[in-house]
Amino acid sequence: MCTPLNSAIDWQGNTLWLLDQRALPVDTRWLECTHVDQVNEAIQTMVVRGAPAIGIAAAYGVVLSAIAHRAASTIDPIIDDCARLAQSRPTAVNLQWAIDRMLGVLKKHSAPQPAIDALVHEAEAIHREDIENNLTLAEHGAAFLAQQEPASFAVMTHCNTGALATGGHGTALGIIQTAWSRGVIDHVVVNETRPWMQGARLTAWELQQSGISMALQTEGAAGLTFSSGKTRWLIVGADRIAANGDVANKIGTYTLAIAARHHGMRVMVAAPISTFDLSIPDGSHIPIETRSEDELFYQGGTRIAPDGIRAFNPAFDITPHTLIDALVTEQGVIETPCREKIENHVKV
Numbered sequence: 426m427c428t429p430l431n432s433a434i435d436w437q438g439n440t441l442w443l444l445d446q447r448a449l450p451v452d453t454r455w456l457e458c459t460h461v462d463q464v465n466e467a468i469q470t471m472v473v474r475g476a477p478a479i480g481i482a483a484a485y486g487v488v489l490s491a492i493a494h495r496a497a498s499t500i501d502p503i504i505d506d507c508a509r510l511a512q513s514r515p516t517a518v519n520l521q522w523a524i525d526r527m528l529g530v531l532k533k534h535s536a537p538q539p540a541i542d543a544l545v546h547e548a549e550a551i552h553r554e555d556i557e558n559n560l561t562l563a564e565h566g567a568a569f570l571a572q573q574e575p576a577s578f579a580v581m582t583h584c585n586t587g588a589l590a591t592g593g594h595g596t597a598l599g600i601i602q603t604a605w606s607r608g609v610i611d612h613v614v615v616n617e618t619r620p621w622m623q624g625a626r627l628t629a630w631e632l633q634q635s636g637i638s639m640a641l642q643t644e645g646a647a648g649l650t651f652s653s654g655k656t657r658w659l660i661v662g663a664d665r666i667a668a669n670g671d672v673a674n675k676i677g678t679y680t681l682a683i684a685a686r687h688h689g690m691r692v693m694v695a696a697p698i699s700t701f702d703l704s705i706p707d708g709s710h711i712p713i714e715t716r717s718e719d720e721l722f723y724q725g726g727t728r729i730a731p732d733g734i735r736a737f738n739p740a741f742d743i744t745p746h747t748l749i750d751a752l753v754t755e756q757g758v759i760e761t762p763c764r765e766k767i768e769n770h771v772k773v
């Protein structure tokens with residue numbers, strides 16, 4: 426079964442089209458980006474979101490910067506644009522990874538047009554490779570689940586990790602799509618994922634498009650769901666994985682992992698190798714993005730909280746590797762991840 430949505434990112438003739446994920450599932454509208462500043466704003470405002478997806482969008486943003494500065498005497502203006510892109514969201518390492526890869530190509534060229542052509546080629550390669558990696562990762566994850574469980578079973582997922590969050594197919598939701606198509610899983614419990622509601626608005630939409638059995642719940646219901654034994658695995662994505670296997674992911678993941686372990690459920694994290702940051706020894710060093718208080722004060726444009734109060738709105742938290750049972754990448758599955766296993770896995 427293929428994911429009906431191919432990708433939320435489309436590059437056509439020096440124009441980047443982004444599916445505006447703020448409007449889903451009610452409206453399907455695309456944002457036209459012809460300048461890198463538009464890409465920067467689209468990442469900051471979560472028109473495009475998801476660790477791999479923002480890396481891919483930024484890669485095309487670098488192309489737009491090179492086009493805008495083709496008459497410049499140095500590449501400094503492009504490097505300045507890349508620095509601003511890298512700051513658009515601090516937690517997902519895929520953003521800096523993609524920008525670094527594009528800068529490496531840029532610095533190999535002196536003439537503007539060959540540089541632009543090479544940058545387009547590299548951005549398209551980053552996009553294509555992400556889709557290929559996700560399909561391979563999903564195969565590894567689905568095969569591992571089939572081997573671990575005697576019969577089909579239900580899983581829980583958090584936030585959105587599908588085609589909308591990546592170059593296509595998805596990571597954790599890619600595993601779920603592939604495992605469903607193989608009869609390995611028979612139901613998906615989707616956490617709405619406050620405050621931005623990626624689960625309710627995006628994951629439920631993607632699973633509905635694929636005809637996959639699911640039910641939406643508040644993440645507050647997760648403990649009760651785990652205690653009922655309805656689900657056997659919590660399957661989530663990642664935004665940055667430290668050298669020891671600690672995982673930065675959407676806020677609430679850490680709480681879910683604790684509850685899952687308490688009830689004997691197992692935790693699977695799915696991410697491409699581009700999400701690993703071996704320069705960071707453990708999760709305590711991963712920058713956690715804090716977003717606007719208004720994301721908690723308003724729902725659908727209506728204020729739901731009193732005026733004059735404060736809000737705490739971290740977009741991510743850190744799940745220690747000790748709470749993770751399987752880490753799935755395009756290179757395979759790391760069971761009970763730790764520093765040594767990750768070093769051996771990533772260097773392959």
Ligand SMILES: CSC[C@H]1O[C@H](OP(=O)(O)O)[C@H](O)[C@@H]1O
Pocket residue numbers: 474475476477584585586587590591596597623661662663664674675676740
């Ligand atoms: C496939 S990575 C998706 C990852 O990104 C999400 O965060 P956001 O929606 O804020 O970009 C969430 O952490 C997902 O696990």
